[in-house]
Amino acid sequence: MRTLIFKDIDDLIINSLGIVAFISFFVGGVVAIQTSLNISNPLIPKYLVGFATRQSIILEFAPTFISIIMAGKVGSFITSSIGTMRVTEQIDALEVMGINALNYLVFPKFVALTLYPFIISIAMFLGVLGGLAACVYGGYGTLEDYIEGIQTDFIPFHIIYAFAKTLVFAFLLATIPSFYGYYMKGGALEVGKASTTSFVWTSVVIILANYFLTSLLLG
Amino acid sequence: MIEVKNLHKSFGDAHILKGISTTFEKGKTNLIIGQSGSGKTVFLKCLLGLFEYEQGSIAYEGRIMSNLTPNEKRDLRSQIGMVFQGSALFDSMTIAENVMFPLKMFTKQNQSEMQDRVDFVLNRVNLSDAHDKMPSEASGGMQKRVAIARAIVNNPKYLFCDEPNSGLDPKTAIVIDNLIQEITDEYQMTTVINSHDMNSVMEIGEKIVFLKDGLKEWEGSKETIFKTDNESVTDFVYSSNLFKKVRRMYIEENQ
Numbered sequence: 240m241r242t243l244i245f246k247d248i249d250d251l252i253i254n255s256l257g258i259v260a261f262i263s264f265f266v267g268g269v270v271a272i273q274t275s276l277n278i279s280n281p282l283i284p285k286y287l288v289g290f291a292t293r294q295s296i297i298l299e300f301a302p303t304f305i306s307i308i309m310a311g312k313v314g315s316f317i318t319s320s321i322g323t324m325r326v327t328e329q330i331d332a333l334e335v336m337g338i339n340a341l342n343y344l345v346f347p348k349f350v351a352l353t354l355y356p357f358i359i360s361i362a363m364f365l366g367v368l369g370g371l372a373a374c375v376y377g378g379y380g381t382l383e384d385y386i387e388g389i390q391t392d393f394i395p396f397h398i399i400y401a402f403a404k405t406l407v408f409a410f411l412l413a414t415i416p417s418f419y420g421y422y423m424k425g426g427a428l429e430v431g432k433a434s435t436t437s438f439v440w441t442s443v444v445i446i447l448a449n450y451f452l453t454s455l456l457l458g
Numbered sequence: 459m460i461e462v463k464n465l466h467k468s469f470g471d472a473h474i475l476k477g478i479s480t481t482f483e484k485g486k487t488n489l490i491i492g493q494s495g496s497g498k499t500v501f502l503k504c505l506l507g508l509f510e511y512e513q514g515s516i517a518y519e520g521r522i523m524s525n526l527t528p529n530e531k532r533d534l535r536s537q538i539g540m541v542f543q544g545s546a547l548f549d550s551m552t553i554a555e556n557v558m559f560p561l562k563m564f565t566k567q568n569q570s571e572m573q574d575r576v577d578f579v580l581n582r583v584n585l586s587d588a589h590d591k592m593p594s595e596a597s598g599g600m601q602k603r604v605a606i607a608r609a610i611v612n613n614p615k616y617l618f619c620d621e622p623n624s625g626l627d628p629k630t631a632i633v634i635d636n637l638i639q640e641i642t643d644e645y646q647m648t649t650v651i652n653s654h655d656m657n658s659v660m661e662i663g664e665k666i667v668f669l670k671d672g673l674k675e676w677e678g679s680k681e682t683i684f685k686t687d688n689e690s691v692t693d694f695v696y697s698s699n700l701f702k703k704v705r706r707m708y709i710e711e712n713q
Contacts, residue, residue, distance in 0.1 A: 246550065335535060337536055
C-alpha cells in the first residue's frame with residue numbers, strides 16, 4: 240500500500256507541478272496586465288495592480304481554476320487508469336484474490352491528494368510572482384507599487400478560506416473520477432467516454448462546491 | 459472438489475444459467491465448453507464468486523460458498539488461482555512483482571522467501587529470465603505463462619482459467635495446455651478451464667462439461683466425446699472437416 244501511495248503522489252502531485260507552475264505564472268502575469276490596462280482613472284492608486292492580482296490568484300484562480308484544470312489532468316488520469324483496469328479484468332483479478340479492489344485502488348489516490356494544497360500554494364506563489372514579473376518588466380508599474388499592493392489589506396482568513404476549498408476540491412478530485420473509472424462498463428471506447436464524463440461532473444461539482452463554500456465562509 | 463447444484467443466474471430479464479449441476483474433481487483438468495453466449499463465462503464468474511447467483515449452490519469441499527462468512531470467503535479466495543482471458547497482469551508492475559503480488563497479500567513471508575518462490579514458479583513456467591520485464595514487453599504467450607505463474611504462486615487448491623489459449627498460435631496454445639495439465643497433476647489441484655479450443659478438449663479434457671443456452675447439455679471426457687451421439691456436442695466439437703475426419707477414423711479404429 241505504501242508503494243502505491245508513493246506512486247500516486249508521483250503520478251498525481253509531482254507530475255502536475257510543471258503544468259500548474261506554467262499556467263499559474265502566465266495567468267498571474269495576464270491578470271496583472273489586464274488590471275493595469277483597465278485602470279484609466281488617475282485617482283486609483285497604482286498599487287491596485289498588485290492588490291487585484293493577489294486577490295484574484297489567492298481567492299479564485301489558484302484554488303478553483305487550477306482544480307478545474309486538475310479535473311482534466313488528474314481526474315482523467317484516475318478514471319482512465321482505473322477504467323482500463325476494469326476493462327482488462329485487472330479489477331476482477333484483485334477481487335478473485337480476495338482484495339477489496341475499491342479500497343486498494345482509491346485509498347492511495349485519496350492519501351496522495353491530501354498533498355494537493357501543496358500544489359495550490361505553489362500556484363498562489365507563482366501566480367503572484369508572474370504578476371510581478373509582467374507588471375515590472377512589462378512596464379505596467381513599479382516593483383514598489385506591486386509589493387505595496389500585495390501587502391495592502393491582507394486578510395489571513397482568505398488563506399484559510401482558499402485552503403479549506405482546496406481540501407474539499409482534493410476530495411472531489413479523488414472520488415468522482417474514481418467512481419466513474421471503477422463502475423464503468425464496456426471497452427476502450429467507454430474508457431474514453433468515462434474520462435470525459437468524469438471531467439465534466441468533477442468540474443460541475445467543483446464549481447457548485449465553490450459557490451456554496453464561498454457563501455458559507457465569506458458571505 | 460467443487461460441487462455445483464441447480465445454479466441459476468439472470469441479468470434482468472435474461473436468464474443466463476438455467477439450473478446447472480455438475481462436479482469438478484480434484485487433480486483433474488475440467489473443461490467447460492460451449493458456443494459463445496452459452497453462459498460459460500457467467501458460470502465461471504459464479505464459481506469464483508464474482509457474480510451472485512439467484513438459486514442453487516456452489517460447494518468447495520462441502521463448504522457452501524453463499525454460507526461462508528467474509529473471513530471464510532477471503533480464506534477460500536486465497537486458495538484460488540485464476541488465469542484471465544486477457545491475462546489481467548497489473549500494468550504498473552514488473553513480471554516478478556506481478557507474480558509476487560499474491561504472496562505479499564496473503565502470506566507473511568519475508569522478501570527473500572518471496573523472491574525464492576517467485577524464481578521457482580517463473581522457472582516452472584519457463585520464464586526464468588523475464589523477472590524485470592513489464593507486461594507490455596512480453597508476448598501473448600509469455601503473458602499467459604506469467605498469469606499461470608501468478609495463479610499458482612500461492613499453492614492454490616483450485617485453478618480457474620478463462621480461455622487460456624485465446625489469441626495464441628497453435629504451438630504456444632499446446633505449450634499452455636500442457637503446462638496447465640502438468641501443474642494440475644503435480645499439485646493435485648482442481649482445475650476448471652473455460653475453452654473454445656477443440657485441441658484443448660482433445661488434449662487435456664479429463665472431464666468436459668458442454669453448455670448450451672445456459673443448460674448442461676452433456677458431460678463426459680476426451681475419450682467419451684468421440685463416441686457421443688449427442689448432436690449438439692458433435693455439431694459443436696466436430697464442426698470442422700478435419701475434426702469430423704479424425705472422429706470417423708477414431709470410431710473406425712475402435713470398432
